[in-house]
Amino acid sequence: MLNRLKLTGILSATALVLVGCGASGSDEAAVSEDGIKVVTTFYPMYDFATNVVGDNGEVSVLLDAGQESHGYEPTPQDIAAIADADVFVYNSDEMETWVPSVLESIESSDVIVVEAAENITLFELEEAAEEEHSDDEGEDAHSLDPHVWLDPVYAKEEVTAILAGVLEADEANKESYEANAAAFTEKLSELDAAYQAAFETAENRTFVVQHAAFGYIARRYELTEVAVSDVSSDAEPNPAKLAELQQFMIDNQITTVYYSDSASSKTAQTLAEATGASLEVLSPLEGITDEDQEAGKDYLSVMEENLTALKKVIQ
Numbered sequence: 001m002l003n004r005l006k007l008t009g010i011l012s013a014t015a016l017v018l019v020g021c022g023a024s025g026s027d028e029a030a031v032s033e034d035g036i037k038v039v040t041t042f043y044p045m046y047d048f049a050t051n052v053v054g055d056n057g058e059v060s061v062l063l064d065a066g067q068e069s070h071g072y073e074p075t076p077q078d079i080a081a082i083a084d085a086d087v088f089v090y091n092s093d094e095m096e097t098w099v100p101s102v103l104e105s106i107e108s109s110d111v112i113v114v115e116a117a118e119n120i121t122l123f124e125l126e127e128a129a130e131e132e133h134s135d136d137e138g139e140d141a142h143s144l145d146p147h148v149w150l151d152p153v154y155a156k157e158e159v160t161a162i163l164a165g166v167l168e169a170d171e172a173n174k175e176s177y178e179a180n181a182a183a184f185t186e187k188l189s190e191l192d193a194a195y196q197a198a199f200e201t202a203e204n205r206t207f208v209v210q211h212a213a214f215g216y217i218a219r220r221y222e223l224t225e226v227a228v229s230d231v232s233s234d235a236e237p238n239p240a241k242l243a244e245l246q247q248f249m250i251d252n253q254i255t256t257v258y259y260s261d262s263a264s265s266k267t268a269q270t271l272a273e274a275t276g277a278s279l280e281v282l283s284p285l286e287g288i289t290d291e292d293q294e295a296g297k298d299y300l301s302v303m304e305e306n307l308t309a310l311k312k313v314i315q
């Protein structure tokens with residue numbers, strides 16, 4: 001059995017070399033014999049791509065946990081890694097605002113580019129929020145909400161887009177990629193069903209959160225997100241906004257403030273202290289530390305933790 005496996009390995013490696021020779025002169029570059037090389041921008045893209053690729057190659061991520069995913073600046077090494085990859089996966093021009101100019105600068109690369117949210121209609125931010133952060137955020141400010149990966153239904157769309165890009169790069173392993181994507185999509189459907197079931201009959205549907213990352217979840221499950229900061233940062237709101245939030249919490253008897261464990265939670269703490277509310281973690285999944293990943297945390301498990309946290313308020 002072992003011998004047969006080895007032989008198959010040698011045969012397919014030979015086949016790859018032959019294909020490579022036959023294709024020389026065309027623009028199509030076959031993936032190397034080490035398998036497909038996929039470069040992703042930040043955690044959710046990495047998780048989704050890893051689930052699709054499985055053991056057919058290598059998936060890497062440019063942003064470490066804790067690096068500010070909004071308004072990130074790529075390094076020369078990042079750009080070289082993208083140019084050198086078979087497939088590059090990012091969420092959207094609204095999230096990774098630096099991507100379009102980087103892609104222009106590596107036009108000669110034949111990397112296949114996947115904008116995972118390409119087929120999703122992003123919703124516009126409320127005008128008020130937009131005005132507020134355009135003062136201090138300048139050109140990095142978003143006008144559309146990029147946080148689609150937090151909605152399990154849209155996550156499935158992103159997986160479909162990633163699968164299409166991977167198949168374009170490595171048609172030879174089509175069956176494996178399709179089976180991987182189908183298995184992961186099934187889990188995302190189960191996650192969606194769990195969110196639906198948890199919130200179906202809830203009477204309180206409003207939650208207060210530091211980072212405005214949960215607009216798509218709120219829309220999908222008919223909840224109301226009240227955010228302390230805006231979608232693109234955890235910048236502190238002005239005192240008037242803070243006072244308004246404080247009053248809102250008192251009037252609506254809101255006793256929990258959600259914050260992200262990987263970002264500044266100062267305002268959430270201030271609000272919680274002022275209103276006697278408790279603090280709970282709700283992760284926007286913009287990064288998971290290596291330590292947490294080694295402990296087995298991933299997109300699905302953190303989404304389940306988020307659901308458990310939300311159920312304390314939405315009930």
Ligand SMILES: [Zn+2]
Nearest residue numbers: 213231284286
């Ligand atoms: Zn965010």
